[in-house]
Amino acid sequence: xxxxxxxxxIQKFSLDDGPGIRTVVFLKGCPLRCAWCANPxxxxxxxxxxxxxxxxRGCGACAAASEAVxxxxxxxxxxxxxxxxxRLAAEGGQGAVADACRWGAMTPVGADRAVDEVVGxxxxxxxxxxESGGGVTFxxxxxxLWPDFVVEAAGRLHDEGVPCAMETTGHGEPEVFGRVAGxxxxxxxxxxxxxxxxxxEGTGVGLERIGANLRRAFSSGADVLCRTPVxxxxxxxASLSDDAVAExxxxxxxxxxxxxxxxxxxxxxxxxxxxxxxxxxxxxKYALLGRDYGLEGVAQLRPEDVEPLARALRERGVDAFV
Numbered sequence: 001x002x003x004x005x006x007x008x009x010i011q012k013f014s015l016d017d018g019p020g021i022r023t024v025v026f027l028k029g030c031p032l033r034c035a036w037c038a039n040p041x042x043x044x045x046x047x048x049x050x051x052x053x054x055x056x057r058g059c060g061a062c063a064a065a066s067e068a069v070x071x072x073x074x075x076x077x078x079x080x081x082x083x084x085x086x087r088l089a090a091e092g093g094q095g096a097v098a099d100a101c102r103w104g105a106m107t108p109v110g111a112d113r114a115v116d117e118v119v120g121x122x123x124x125x126x127x128x129x130x131e132s133g134g135g136v137t138f139x140x141x142x143x144x145l146w147p148d149f150v151v152e153a154a155g156r157l158h159d160e161g162v163p164c165a166m167e168t169t170g171h172g173e174p175e176v177f178g179r180v181a182g183x184x185x186x187x188x189x190x191x192x193x194x195x196x197x198x199x200x201e202g203t204g205v206g207l208e209r210i211g212a213n214l215r216r217a218f219s220s221g222a223d224v225l226c227r228t229p230v231x232x233x234x235x236x237x238a239s240l241s242d243d244a245v246a247e248x249x250x251x252x253x254x255x256x257x258x259x260x261x262x263x264x265x266x267x268x269x270x271x272x273x274x275x276x277x278x279x280x281x282x283x284x285k286y287a288l289l290g291r292d293y294g295l296e297g298v299a300q301l302r303p304e305d306v307e308p309l310a311r312a313l314r315e316r317g318v319d320a321f322v
Contacts (some may be wrong), residue, residue: 002003005149007102008041008110008141010121018165018186020134025136025153028110029145031171033204034192035294036231038282046089047110047211048287049097055105062273065100066093081105082290107288115149119156126162135163135185144172144180151183167227169203170210170217177213178220183290191226191273193235202234211259215249218263218271226256226273230306232298240305251310257317270319271301275309277322 006028014022026178029045030037041048058079068088072080098106122136129135136157138150143166154164155229165186170177181187191214195197196207217224230236235251237244252273260271278301284294303322313320 002114002116003149003152004112004114005146006045006110007113007118008039010118012125014137014319017033017137017167018135018188020132021125021128022134022137022165024121024124024137024139025118027140027143027146027149028216030140030142030169031145031205032142032169033093035202036229036234036278036298038279038285039141040282040285040289040291041109044089045141045145046085047094047108048085048289049083049088049094050107050109050285051083051290052105052107052288053078053080053101056081057105059102061102062097062102062106065097066091068093069097071290084169085289099234099238115153115156119153122157122162123160126160129162135165137165137188138184139167142169142171144176146171147176147180147314151276154183170213171205172213174209175213178216181217181220181222184222186223186225189214189217189224189226191228191252191256192231194251198203198234202231211255214256214259215263216261218265224272226271227276228252228273229276230301230309231277231278231295232301236309238299240308242308245312249309253313253316253318270317272321273313274318274321275306276315277291277306 007025007029009023009026010202011026014024017024026042028042030043033043037043040265043097058071058073059177060071062081063069068083068084068091094108098108143150157164165188166180166184167188168191192203200206213287232238236248256271256273278298280300307322308322310320
């Protein structure tokens with residue numbers, strides 16, 4: 001098969017992950033555990049099974065196929081299937097369990113895909129890239145976990161004239177980050193919080209490595225777009241008041257501009273940052289994986305809700321837009 005990596009989706013005609021019409025290659029595995037993650041199936045670096053209660057008939061065939069799967073019944077008689085994803089992956093039993101379900105309630109998420117296969121799938125949309133100024137974006141999860149795969153795939157796509165981008169948390173070894181970023185045309189760099197303790201509480205990791213890689217990206221002269229998911233209660237007060245906007249703008253602008261100056265870019269343009277409104281589009285995925293979703297009470301935001309933040313960031317020297 002050649003070089004492979006776990007891919008859980010290849011999304012066509014994306015308009016949100018770089019310029020133009022893009023194909024987004026979603027890789028499994030992420031070192032962060034953000035409570036608001038819209039792709040919880042991306043976090044584990046192995047194939048998982050999604051269980052859809054609406055299709056399940058409680059026949060027990062899945063549990064009979066593996067001891068990593070258990071079947072119980074709620075008080076009203078509704079079936080409840082629990083999957084020990086890590087154990088099932090260690091056994092390599094995901095396919096057997098999915099095949100055992102006659103009702104289509106068990107769906108594997110993620111599979112090893114070869115570079116040849118992924119590149120071939122992306123090249124099917126080359127006319128759309130050429131017409132729109134688009135290309136391919138490697139996302140996840142975290143693309144930095146699969147550096148050889150991303151570098152080789154990007155090189156093959158570049159040979160065909162296709163621009164490539166990466167959406168990244170920035171949490172990777174410096175050498176790995178430099179090598180992968182150097183193989184791409186655009187780095188979409190997540191900036192989730194400016195305070196190390198808050199970042200660690202919300203994502204499970206601190207800012208030291210992320211900050212170092214942001215400085216590295218800026219100093220390389222690469223095309224870098226910072227993107228901040230605006231999460232009420234995490235990086236902005238839920239009131240979205242003028243004071244809340246000012247506090248968040250001060251924190252974000254201070255952290256990004258500090259990295260910009262440390263990279264020697266102080267007098268060279270301005271860093272770009274795009275605030276992204278919080279949404280709950282991935283909520284149902286948690287139930288499919290047997291996980292609790294912790295942000296049910298957090299209000300979804302609209303683009304106009306984060307425009308005041310973009311404006312405040314521009315006033316502080318950041319090229320911000322919604």
